Amino acid sequence: MELFDVIPASLFSVLTSKNREVYAAALLSMRKSFADDVMLDKEVLVAHLANNLQSNILDIDVNAEEGYSEENSKDTISMARFLVKRFKETGWVDTEYARGSRLQEYVTLPPYSIKMLDLLYNLTNEEVAEYDAFMYSMYSALDKADDEYKDYRFIAITSVYEKIQKFESTLKGLFNDLKRHYTRMGHLKTVNQMLSEHFDSYQKDVIKQIYLPLKTKDSISRFKGPIINILSRWLRSPDIMESIVTQAAFQKRFTDREEARDEIISKINFITDKLISLQSLLNSIDERNNEYVQTVTEKISYLLKSDKSIKGKLTKIVEQFAKERFNNSFESLELLQEILNLRSSSTLTDASLFNRAKAERDFGSGEILELPYIDEETTNVLVSDFVDSIRDEYSTNNVVKYMHEQMDEIDRLSTKDMRIDSLHALIMLMYAFIRGFDERIFYRLELRDGNIMNHHYSVPDLDFVRKRRIN
Incomplete structure (x- = not known):
């Protein structure tokens, strides 16, 4: 089945229009309105939208919308009715009349609309979902079917088959999420920002929420062996396989028992192969996690050793003056003189009267040492040595x-x-x-x-x- 055999072709038009921000806010508000109801009175939904969106609903550019007449009033209730009308035209909602009445109209959500609204909510929701304990739940389903609920073995295989695919998606999401944190870290400029990102965001959202369970109580290595042992024993036992095939055939999803048997064997092999390949994916996650921590540590060390104080900045200014003097150029000094109006000054205090004058000593004349100018190649070598020293430390x-x-x-x-x-x-x-x-x-x-x-x-x-x- 093709995508647009399931959803209307104009479904996404509201999210690509000029007023997409108002439409997006209205869709999320509508999802909240339907949280406890399967259908809503149209006027109740209109009132919810008008109340939740308030002044934002008046930001709609009516000139960019077809079917809206300038003769219509532009208050919150009228604009909320217009939103419901547009959602119906584009397929986000359906409407129906109450039984025995042509006046009371109800709004319902099609199945695809419910899924799309949940997707929009999840994309905008920053809250981290609880870890699903994938490995334990898969082992638990098979263990109970093996020991107590023998008539549910086919259901257990199907459940684990679906669960392990969701587990793989979670691991891939974690792998890519590490990249997101790595990129975000590159834009941070201070030690406090780095520490906050690492402990408040990375550790809370990634380490404790997902990565730690994967490495401890819900590790692949802990449950992989028992899961494979159960499935292998079922495959080797003709009696158990016949029982599972009978359970599958009872659901009338297959044309004959051989087709059911092939499906069962295929799912068992898929689960076994996936458990082995997921360990390799987890190893890649370990490597990326170690790279992240290594980079964070090196950057924090660099920031700690980089003098960002007033003293450090003045030192850089003096170094620039020395460089220009070496090249017989005083452009920066002249510019600073114009901006700051520099002049020589000194002070005399009561403490100055008690300072003994020091006899002058003649050290003879000598050449003035000029500060050497370090070229770019030498600088790169020094920076490389500096980074290596941090890595070794x-x-x-x-x-x-x-x-x-x-x-x-x-x-x-x-x-x-x-x-x-x-x-x-x-x-x-x-x-x-x-x-x-x-x-x-x-x-x-x-x-x-x-x-x-x-x-x-x-x-x-x-x-x-x-x-x-x-x-």
Whole structure:
């Protein structure tokens, strides 16, 4: 079936018109109006739109709309009626009259309209959805069908087949979301902005909400084996397969039992193959996540070492003067003289009377040293060395060494007990946090809700727990 066999061809016209912002706001308002009803009295819907949109509804450029006469009044109620009329013309809503009456008109939403309104809402809603525990739910469905509800094995296979496709879409969305955060980080200019983006947005929306469950309680490696074992056992057992085929045939979706059997085997193979390939996708997510943290750390270090104070700016001005003097040019100095009216001055205070005059010493005449001008190639080498030094400072080995020193002889270390009194300590904590998802690291993470204050920094409330003691 083609797309426009399902939806009207003019459905999207309101969202491409000159008044698209008002139409979009009206559609979202209409979705809210239908939250608890399957149909609404037309006048009730008109009143809802007029009340929710208020003055925005009057911003409609009526000259850009067909079917609107200048003789019509332009108040909120009239414009709301016009919106409902346009939505009906373009297929967003249907109308019907009450049974036995030609005066009371009701508005309903077609099925495709409900889906489109939900899509528009989800696109504009910043709230992060709860993680769906995909792996556990798939294992739970198969385990119960294997043990208790044997008559629901075909339904369980179908459910897992659909669930694993949704799981793949979620992982792909996470992979692309990491890119979005990476791009956003590139536009930030201060350390505070970087820390806020990392802890308040990235950690909250990505790490705790999705990435952490994937690496801990709902990990692929934890449930992949049991799921494949159940499905493989069903495939190897002729009696179980016959039972599942009978369940499928009972639903009358297949022409014969062989077609049902082929469908079942195809879905089982699809699930098994997908579980293996999704681990590779998760590894790519790990790599992108590590790249993000590495880049954030390097940029924070760079910003910390870049002097943005008045002193630093004055130093750059003096360096510019030295460069121009080397080239026998005083353009910047002359320009600054015009702007600031520079002049030499000194002060005499009561403390000056008590300063002993120092005897002048003649060091002889000598050549004045000129400040060297560093060319672009040399600058690039220095910058490269600087970046390498930052990368080495926060390498995995140094992070592991830092955590060994922090944990020392204890098996559990809380961020409440750590001494995070410098930005270096905060950056090391960030790295220790992200390394905690690596199976090769000697500790694991136990997170609690919320953040705590450690000195002047807001950090996640969590424990570093030693996986095993090294004697």
